[in-house]
Amino acid sequence: MKNVDMLVVGAGIFGLTIAERVANELGKKILVIDKRNHIGGNSYSEIDTETGIECHKYGAHIFHTSNTIVWEYVNRFSKFTNYQHRVYSVHNNEVFSLPINLGTINQFFRANFTPDEAKKLIANQAKDAPEVPKNLKEQGIKLIGQSLFEAFVMNYTAKQWQTSAEELSPDIIKRLPVRYNYNNRYFSDVYEGLPKNGYGRLFKTMLDSGGEKITLRLGTDYFNDNELREFTSGGGLTIFTGPIDQFFDYKYGELSWRSVMFKKETLPIHDFQGCPVMNYADLEQPFTRIIEFKHFHPERTSNGYSKDSRKTVIYKEFSKEWKKGEEPYYPVGTRDDQEKLKKYQQLAKQYPNVVFGGRLGEYAYYDMDVTFLSALTMFKNIVTDWYKKHEN
Ligand code: FAD
Ligand code: UDP
Secondary structure (H helix, E strand, O other): OOOOOEEEEOOOHHHHHHHHHHHHHHOOOEEEEOOOOOOOHHHOEEEOOOOOOEEEOOOOOOEEEOOHHHHHHHHOOOOEOOOOOOEEEEEOOEEEEEOOOHHHHHHHOOOOOOHHHHHHHHHHHOOOOOOOOOOHHHHHHHHHHHHHHHHHHHHHHHHHHOOOOOOOOOHHHHOOOOOOOOOOOOOOOOEEEOEOOOHHHHHHHHHHHOHHHEEEEOOOOHHHOHHHHHHHHOOOEEEEOOOHHHHOOOOOOOOOEEEEEEEEEEEOOOOOOOOOEEEEOOOOOOOOEEEEHHHHOHHHHHOOOOOOOOOEEEEEEEEEEOOOOOOOOEEOOOHHHHHHHHHHHHHHOOOOOEEEOHHHHOOOOOOHHHHHHHHHHHHHHHHHHHHHHHHO
16 A cells, blocks of 8 residues: 555445545545456446447436536536436336426326416425425425325335335435426436546546546455555545445444346337336336336437337336445435434544545435535545645
């Protein structure tokens, strides 16, 4: 570990952002490690060799943000397409548009309500929900009323989380907008798009921008490498983006996660479902959604980017219980988890040379833009200060 000023554990968005900033702003030498054989963490994408279609290895990732600093930052490393995400949901063998909008409401109730009429109806259906919802069920009913909740959220959420909606945080569903107009864009952010040449390329450009100041070591697990751990215990600045409970050897018990499993199918047809993401709201289908990747880049298909337009790649997404050692995807965040997390965060204060960041390090359900912002903020507020203190 000679000539290393900072160790970054995890080459996901959080780790790469800190590494890029520290290399280019502070001129330090950084070692970035990841236990996987690629950079980019869960946001990674790569080209499927058989079809030429770009697949998001860990599930559909759409970049969206209203934060200009984040948008300008990511645009330094890649151009973005003008992709706009739209999602549909199958319920009772019928296709509805999501998020819940006036079109969904009118189709569901077989009506032609005006925005005000629809608002009145939903308010009436939501009248029993408490003013301040304590859990996902109360929040869902407050947002869209009992009938729409039962149709589009209750069973989908049961499949996704396999925890009762009364046990889940209201925040999970708060991120879904409800619209009393016909706007069926999934996100309401100011900026949205996909990296023109893929996430994989974006992350590589970030890393390469650090030149020789950043060294990358893939296939390296922090917990199996004594030299790396000695760097940390010897006081070296360490950015840790793995699970915070694992760092402390699960001293207060495990934080709970949901995992996801993807069943990939390459089909000999031009278009399987006509859109990138189709959700399945009922229990009849065991998967939560199907992703058809070619629809994320229509601009590529039309200019012949896809190798064989007669083929398509779909991922069926299944939610899965998480067990220690498996890939953690979604923090469950029960009350018990929140209490454990507080204890771990308290313990972390005794490690001033370790910055816990990202979705695993902070045990948070962060979108990519929030992860970028969190890393940029920690760089400014913590990492820069750390060097100032240690160089004087
Ligand atoms: P990660 O990407 O998880 O990176 C952490 C890295 O640390 C990993 O590469 C891991 O291998 C490595 N690591 C862990 N432990 C060790 C160890 N012991 N040693 C070495 N390396 C280690 N966000 C959006 O904005 N839009 C979306 O559409 C979207 N869709 C999503 C869909 C799914 C199914 C999921 C689960 C998330 C989605 N997200 C989306 C969120 C997005 O994936 C995260 O914001 C982002 O991946 C967080 O980056 P990170 O660096 O914090 O963590
Ligand atoms: N959700 C739902 N029905 C849907 C889509 C989402 O009930 O058709 C709920 C579900 O609880 C899910 C949450 O809303 O966990 C957030 O969904 P989103 O698609 O934003 O999250 P993602 O799984 O893509 O992170």
